[in-house]
Amino acid sequence: MSTHISSRTPLLIACLLTLLSVVAGANPPKTALYYNVLDYGAKRDGSQLATASIKKAIDAAVATGGGTVYFPAGEYLTGPIHLKSNITIFIDAGALIKFSDNFDDYLPMVPSRWEGTNVTNFSPLFYAYKAENIAIVGRGTIDGQGKKWWDYFFEARKNKETRSKWQQEFDRVNPDVIKPDVHGTYDVGFLRPPFIQPMYCKNVRIEGITIQNSPFWTVNPEFCENVTVTGVTINNPPSPNTDGINPESCRYVHISDCHISVGDDCITIKSGKDEDGRKVGVPAENYTITNCTMLSGHGGVVIGSEMSGDVKKITIANCVFDGTDRGIRIKTARGRGGVVEEIRVSNIIMKDIREEAVMMNMQYTKTDPEPVSERTPRFRNIHISGITGNAQNAFVLRGLDEMPIDEVTFSDINLRTRDGVNILNATNVSLHDVRITTEAGPSLEAQNVQHLEIDGFKTLEPHAGVPLMQLKDAQDVYVHGCFPVEGTDTFLQLDGSKTEGVVVEGNNLRHVKTAVRKGDQVVEQAETSNASSYSIP
Known part of the structure; x- marks a missing residue:
């Protein structure tokens, strides 16, 4: 006698097994928990500060081991948001988070880093300290409302004799700050906060959001490990020091698919400034930057000038720089110390670069030669290839008399420029298949160089009476x-x-x-x- 198995039999068996597992006390996996800020008192019409409500939502998530704090479409006004471990901030499409421009909302001051120096300062707008597994994601927008910060900074710099309550508080909580060798901003004592600053964190992710009007540096991880910034749009108008993405003294940083237009450098890699940076001694290393577009900004991708803790193992590829002041810029000065090395740049389109396509400048601050010491910076082992476009100047290399730039290669380059390649104080420089077509003057000028190799160099439009x-x-x-x-x-x-x-x-x-x-x-x-x-x- 044949046995007939119904098509519904597998489903019945699955249901039976599920029932048995429940009876036996097995725990099914939990789904991700969402904590809607509206449920904790936040208003989405921007009518009142939601700082306390957002903190309640974060604390509720922390109490269960972590989760996602959710901002549905609407407008929210808030003071600083402090992330804890295992917290994701999810800003949905149509959501706009506006940060208060009342400076008092960013007190008490917290441990921070400002232009490469450790300080206690206004709380960053998004802040995390020694947290793990944190993220800010979504298709919404965060607005730092930076104009009031910018205006007050300029006012404070002009009126140094008058000390506001915020400047007096800065002085009080920073009695032993190590000021950099050459910089006047710390004397002002009004240091605007970064927009997003996780410090000493692991596994940080920022994805998909739009960021605008930052008071100071925009995305500024400090001493972090495994940082991913992807699909982010940053729009800052012409404004002081509103760099886009500044990962400083971090390890394993991944920046990709971002669109950046800012008031200062678009992406900058840093590792501390002068004595304080050398004392801390934490390098920026193992960074990848790819598939990004940069518009307004002083530089497309910049290293330094705060590089006293070293910058090494950096790769920059497949990007477009459209209208930035400079393309690739590496800068330092005597007194910084530190080394920049093992840098790879490839496959970059540069359009309408207002100054240098590539700048390596060890004389960012004009100083006199001095004996080689821990204050002496170094640039070495830097390789640039696959650059196409137009700029005012092609490549400018400025080494120090006592420390030339060392081991630099340029290959597969095609640029139209006003001025050509200019090299001063360098050794072991190679140019392979480089085509620089200038409006006037030589395509290459070099002074005080040793071990220079030139292979396949040319211009398409030579000038009468001018050497190539x-x-x-x-x-x-x-x-x-x-x-x-x-x-x-x-x-x-x-x-x-x-x-x-x-x-x-x-x-x-x-x-x-x-x-x-x-x-x-x-x-x-x-x-x-x-x-x-x-x-x-």
């Missing part, structure tokens, strides 16, 4: 693989009594009037050329 490349006081230079276009007057101009060891070979110079021209101070033996490489019939 001009070197002064250059030692151990290898120029090869170049094919200058028709109309090039002078391929290489050499100047300076220290110039020596210049080798020019393997180039196709058939369109060049003068291959190598030497200034009066250049000794005859300074340059060696393979004559047969000058012209290939």
